[in-house]
Amino acid sequence: MSQQSHTQQAIPHFVHGARTGADAARTSDVFDPSTGQVQARVALASPEEVTAAVDSAAEAFRTWSAMNPQRRGRVLLTWVDLINANAGELAETLSREHGKTFEDAKGDIQRGVEVVEFAAGAPHLLKGEFSTSAGTGIDVHSLRQPLGVVAGITPFNFPAMIPLWKAGIALAAGNTFVLKPSERDPSVPVRLAELALEAGLPAGALNVVHGDKAAVDALIDDPRVKAVGFVGSTPIAQSIYEHAARRGKRAQCFGGAKNHAVIMPDADLEMAADALIGAAFGSAGERCMAISVAVPVGEETADRLVALLRERMASLTVGPSLDPSSDFGPVVSAQAKERIESLIQAGVDEGAELVVDGRGVVVEGHEGGFYVGATLFDRVRKDMRIHAEEIFGPVLCVVRAKDYEEALSLPSDHEYGNGVAIFTRDGDTARDFTTRVECGMVGVNVPIPVPIAYYTFGGWKASGFGDLNQHGTDGLKFYTKTKTVTTRWPSGPRQGGAAASEGASFVMPAGS
Structure with missing residues (x-):
């Protein structure tokens, strides 16, 4: 971590559709692993900057969640097209900051894109259930609705794939997203957010804030953040899972492996x-x-x-x-x-x-x-x-x-x-x-x-904490809440008279 003068710009955050914090006083070095030299610095968000990102996501939620799933899916498919069109630039940036080869970096991006393509099928994936005549004159149906503002804390080893896994599914479901990527290779997540804005995502629907534990704690502690996804080491995965649970949030936290x-x-x-x-x-x-x-x-x-x-x-x-x-x-x-x-x-x-x-x-x-x-x-x-x-x-x-x-x-x-x-x-x-x-x-x-x-x-075991996994139908379940509606329409006189009353019942309703 380093202090820098205001004349030196750092890799910025991306909040409400714009780069912010490039003149941050608190930064971290970004290395080129191939040479061992510092190639850039990245801004580290204060709790106030994290709050601003959540403010923006909460504002955008009203617009994005009200858009029908088919239109949201079209935005995601346009985002996929833009990512593919810029894949070479993204892979080169990823390779320089992470150290994986250029071809491997392209694979990182492609596996993320595949999940966004899957998520674009949200109109089908978000369909609820319907049962007619569950009782006399009674119908029951269920709805899948977005949670609101959700957050992702993602690791250095897949700086494109895992942010796309998390954000793609969450956005398809109608949520808005605050991403806290690794500060070791931060440039690609910012560029992905810019391309999402270009694709038609509302400003604030996808925000990126860089940071350390202060930023993570600010995200988890904000009551407007309804769910947290994490990938990293097992001790931190367990800690974040417990922290989120104490705050009443959903969490899916994935840790180490052997x-x-x-x-x-x-x-x-x-x-x-x-x-x-x-x-x-x-x-x-x-x-x-x-x-x-x-x-x-x-x-x-x-x-x-x-x-x-x-x-x-x-x-x-x-x-x-x-x-x-x-x-x-x-x-x-x-x-x-x-x-x-x-x-x-x-x-x-x-x-x-x-x-x-x-x-x-x-x-x-x-x-x-x-x-x-x-x-x-x-x-x-x-x-x-x-x-x-x-x-x-x-x-x-x-x-x-x-x-x-x-x-x-x-x-x-x-x-x-x-x-x-x-x-x-x-x-x-x-x-x-x-x-x-x-x-x-x-x-x-x-x-x-x-x-x-x-x-x-x-x-x-110690590789994962939480009941639901990443992407696939589990991802949609994690980023939505189910509402079940039971409906009854009384029959009988409608004009000038009242329907016949059956009287009050004090018995638990049965399904027969």
């Missing part, structure tokens, strides 16, 4: 090795769905898998995020690099076999960048820190299992329960695994089982 991939003896090991390389080291392992633990069943399977992984890792290139020859780029910060390398050392100290050591990578011309090379451990035990903790870096641990039941128990017994995969040719094994494993998202011969937009995304 995703396992079980490799059965009958698996296509070449395919499994290729899948693990991409799933473990893509985006430098900074994905909540990254595979960080491989569980080969049997010693022969393990020996062959480790040999294949080592062979493939020898040709991997870590380098600047915008260099087309880079397989993956740097991690997001110097602190992240230090933590990852300290956990690699912890693995060595606890007796794991370090097969490939990714520490000490220096990229010519980018010596100050936050680079960690692909790292492989073998013979990891489940009680080691590198298995227990989320490393969030390019580190793959091999935990050898003697049989299927031991392999199944590793992800099921772990603190986290986000994603898991199994590689096998046997349908019975796959069916048993998908039924019994204690994780929220499962892949069969699919290494990163992120559900498509019209299904729902969410982990179990």
Whole structure:
């Protein structure tokens, strides 16, 4: 965090359709992870600035919620068109601030766009139910109505996808949205909000405020904010969930992960090795769905898998995020690099076999960048820190299992329960695994089982707090409230006379 003179402008907030706070006195540095140099500063919102964003969202809610769902859907589809038209610019900005490669950044944007496309189907998704003649002359119907102002607190590792997941669904349902993205890579969320305004979203319907804990607390404490969505580390996810619950708000808070991939003896090991390389080291392992633990069943399977992984890792290139020859780029910060390398050392100290050591990578011309090379451990035990903790870096641990039941128990017994995969040719094994494993998202011969937009995304155990997940129909349920209406029209004389009275009843109505 830094103090800056008023002559230096920071990456601004976006409130009520305009950039604000560019001359903020309180800012945070934004690094280029490929060089290690500060490339910008971002304004940090005061509680008063957060209140102004909520004021704007509350004002816009009257207009946006009154618009029929079909018109809201058209605005979202126009927003999608504008995002696609500007995808190259957005991906380059994202890559420079985050450190993921340009192609990976385009994928970040595309997976977010897919959820907005799904959300544009709001006229169908928001339909209620109707029952005629539920009783004599009685009809019952239900309505799905927006909550009001809602908020999203999103992580650095997907600065386009997760804001789009949250805002797209919330806006489709008729809510207005205040986004607090990560201050590490803040530019893309601001640009997305500008494009939403250009698409026809009313000023104030989507506001972006950058900040730290002061901004988060101001959002949660404002009584006009009816729901909060968060993605980040488990301790903060649990803290925000509890804070929101104390304030009587809905919350969906997603935390850490330790995703396992079980490799059965009958698996296509070449395919499994290729899948693990991409799933473990893509985006430098900074994905909540990254595979960080491989569980080969049997010693022969393990020996062959480790040999294949080592062979493939020898040709991997870590380098600047915008260099087309880079397989993956740097991690997001110097602190992240230090933590990852300290956990690699912890693995060595606890007796794991370090097969490939990714520490000490220096990229010519980018010596100050936050680079960690692909790292492989073998013979990891489940009680080691590198298995227990989320490393969030390019580190793959091999935990050898003697049989299927031991392999199944590793992800099921772990603190986290986000994603898991199994590689096998046997349908019975796959069916048993998908039924019994204690994780929220499962892949069969699919290494990163992120559900498509019209299904729902969410982990179990310490990976998720709240009853409803992200996107899919769960997203619509989270961002709406259900109202049930029971109607009775009396029959009898209408002109000059009164309907016959049945008299007062003191008995609980029955459904017969």
